[in-house]
Amino acid sequence: MFFLRIEDTDQKREIENGIQDIVSSLKDFDLEPDEGMIGENEEKGIYGPYKQSLRKEIYQSYAKYLIEQAKAYPCFCTAEELEEMRKKQEDAKIRTGYYGVWAKCRNITVEEAINKIKNGEQYIIRFKSPGREDRKIKHKDLIKGNVEFPENDQDIVIIKADGLPTYHFAHSVDDHLMRTTHVIRGDEWLSSVPLHLQLFQELGFKAPKYAHIAPIMKNDNGNKRKLSKRKDAEAAVSYYEEEGIPKEAVKEYLLNIANSNFENWRRQNQEKDISEFELMLNKMSVSGALFDMTKLLDVGKTVISRFTAKKVYDESKKWAKRHDQELAKLLEDEEYALKVFGIERENKKPRKDISKWSEVKENISYMYDEMFYKEKQDYPYQVINNKEEIKNILNLYIEKYYNELDDKQTWFDKIKELSGSLEYAKEVKEFKANPELYKAHVGDVSTVLRVALTSRTNTPDMYEIMKVLGKETVEKRIKSAIEAL
RNA sequence: GGCCCCGUGGUCAAGCGGUUAAGACAUCGCCCUUUCACGGCGGAGACAUGGGUUCGAUUCCCGUCGGGGUCACCA
Numbered sequence: 295m296f297f298l299r300i301e302d303t304d305q306k307r308e309i310e311n312g313i314q315d316i317v318s319s320l321k322d323f324d325l326e327p328d329e330g331m332i333g334e335n336e337e338k339g340i341y342g343p344y345k346q347s348l349r350k351e352i353y354q355s356y357a358k359y360l361i362e363q364a365k366a367y368p369c370f371c372t373a374e375e376l377e378e379m380r381k382k383q384e385d386a387k388i389r390t391g392y393y394g395v396w397a398k399c400r401n402i403t404v405e406e407a408i409n410k411i412k413n414g415e416q417y418i419i420r421f422k423s424p425g426r427e428d429r430k431i432k433h434k435d436l437i438k439g440n441v442e443f444p445e446n447d448q449d450i451v452i453i454k455a456d457g458l459p460t461y462h463f464a465h466s467v468d469d470h471l472m473r474t475t476h477v478i479r480g481d482e483w484l485s486s487v488p489l490h491l492q493l494f495q496e497l498g499f500k501a502p503k504y505a506h507i508a509p510i511m512k513n514d515n516g517n518k519r520k521l522s523k524r525k526d527a528e529a530a531v532s533y534y535e536e537e538g539i540p541k542e543a544v545k546e547y548l549l550n551i552a553n554s555n556f557e558n559w560r561r562q563n564q565e566k567d568i569s570e571f572e573l574m575l576n577k578m579s580v581s582g583a584l585f586d587m588t589k590l591l592d593v594g595k596t597v598i599s600r601f602t603a604k605k606v607y608d609e610s611k612k613w614a615k616r617h618d619q620e621l622a623k624l625l626e627d628e629e630y631a632l633k634v635f636g637i638e639r640e641n642k643k644p645r646k647d648i649s650k651w652s653e654v655k656e657n658i659s660y661m662y663d664e665m666f667y668k669e670k671q672d673y674p675y676q677v678i679n680n681k682e683e684i685k686n687i688l689n690l691y692i693e694k695y696y697n698e699l700d701d702k703q704t705w706f707d708k709i710k711e712l713s714g715s716l717e718y719a720k721e722v723k724e725f726k727a728n729p730e731l732y733k734a735h736v737g738d739v740s741t742v743l744r745v746a747l748t749s750r751t752n753t754p755d756m757y758e759i760m761k762v763l764g765k766e767t768v769e770k771r772i773k774s775a776i777e778a779l
Numbered sequence: 780g781g782c783c784c785c786g787u788g789g790u791c792a793a794g795c796g797g798u799u800a801a802g803a804c805a806u807c808g809c810c811c812u813u814u815c816a817c818g819g820c821g822g823a824g825a826c827a828u829g830g831g832u833u834c835g836a837u838u839c840c841c842g843u844c845g846g847g848g849u850c851a852c853c854a
Binding site: 301304306307311369375376384387388390391409418427428438441442443448450451453454455456458460461462464465480482483484485486500506508509511512513517518519527550551554555558562574579580581582583584585586588589592593595599638642643644645646647659688706709710713722736737738739740741743750751752753754755 | 782790803805852853854
């Protein structure tokens with residue numbers, strides 16, 4: 295069972311619509327909780343409420359229970375006192391914290407406590423740790439394996455001045471009441487395990503199993519650091535939606551990082567849905583992987599290359615409507631767009647030239663007149679760059695050779711013929727063998743055509759492009775190219 | 780600083796006592812090809828370091844160095 299509990303016990307950090315954002319973001323990646331929060335104020339499941347701020351009385355009841363058993367106590371120390379204590383400890387070069395002899399309020403009598411409270415003194419509730427720092431505790435983590443720590447001996451606060459619990463306390467109470475068996479969390483929590491285990495013990499609860507995951511890191515001027523929401527755009531899930539990186543790609547990339555055997559599995563099961571892959575906690579890396587955008591985009595490229603033209607169309611249109619109105623407008627004519635996206639797609643070796651939806655416009659713009667004429671600058675004619683010669687080639691082609699009904703073989707034979715008639719090699723190999731016999735080769739002649747028709751030197755197959763463009767457009771573009779010379 | 784985790788090519792990583800130390804991305808070259816992309820073939824490139832243990836250490840132990848985490852009335 296996957297449940298979504300909202301840990302909102304720090305009121306300072308509340309964000310408007312935060313819950314809805316979390317729910318929606320998860321849903322964008324097909325993650326829907328079996329129970330817990332499903333909207334800003336909605337939840338499902340029978341272990342609720344799933345929002346911790348609504349469970350205040352529950353935590354307080356357990357805190358009272360601990361106090362009754364002398365396993366917790368009220369603490370009246372002020373922030374200043376605590377600060378002073380810390381300074382002393384630092385100066386004396388001993389461990390900082392509220393423990394042992396430093397735990398001033400630990401042995402306060404009940405009468406004393408009642409009096410202080412009656413006097414209106416502020417207080418919080420602390421856990422009375424039974425631990426000893428000179429004893430070791432062993433923990434078997436599902437990812438990190440066996441780890442050994444000194445026992446916890448800190449009297450950490452469990453109920454704050456505002457009456458809400460700290461994470462540690464809420465964690466033990468909730469995960470017991472919600473019947474949690476596995477806690478999978480970031481490894482910044484690893485060092486809290488001794489405390490948490492102790493809390494479960496003293497509360498009389500059975501502790502869950504823990505799996506501590508290494509965070510994804512980022513290279514920051516030669517230093518590794520956790521991907522940060524503040525500094526790194528790619529740390530936010532919204533970034534992938536904005537860039538148009540398909541969720542399938544993000545998930546595949548993450549799986550690559552999570553389980554290194556995923557790549558092999560994928561190679562052997564190209565058609566299967568990733569949900570069929572069995573993720574193994576014990577195969578997860580113990581140290582944090584550096585985020586690699588290049589690899590992500592490569593995954594994206596492969597993922598998109600396997601999409602049908604229709605899927606590519608639907609997804610790019612969906613993205614365009616949100617982020618690129620110009621593209622959205624181009625894509626209005628679905629029938630034409632399908633032909634464009636169909637070029638060299640849905641075959642055994644599909645093109646891999648789109649890694650995210652934000653690249654689509656650049657990729658297909660020349661297929662649209664409104665973009666083609668707008669973008670067109672000075673023609674980057676390459677090997678053949680004599681204007682008269684180019685004009686000649688284009689004129690000949692359009693007048694003598696072009697027929698939109700030709701099949702691919704005929705189409706290319708004609709280009710070869712045209713090349714031959716103007717002293718260009720019909721085969722590249724012939725040219726390479728005897729370059730002195732020719733002006734250039736058929737590839738160079740094709741480039742002239744390609745540049746005139748697309749104003750680019752690199753494009754997919756020209757035959758297919760011309761088919762999609764259609765007779766009228768092809769003739770119009772060639773004529774316009776001739777005029778421009 | 781104390782405590783804890785980690786350290787195989789640029790990156791992600793197999794291997795866990797005897798291997799020519801896999802693979803993927805990136806990179807370079809060649810082939811295919813009318814260009815590009817795809818695909819195929821090949822190249823360069825790694826066990827942080829010093830001591831042990833052992834017939835033999837990338838694999839086990841200790842130290843050093845390096846990276847990361849944590850030491851809140853934040854989670």
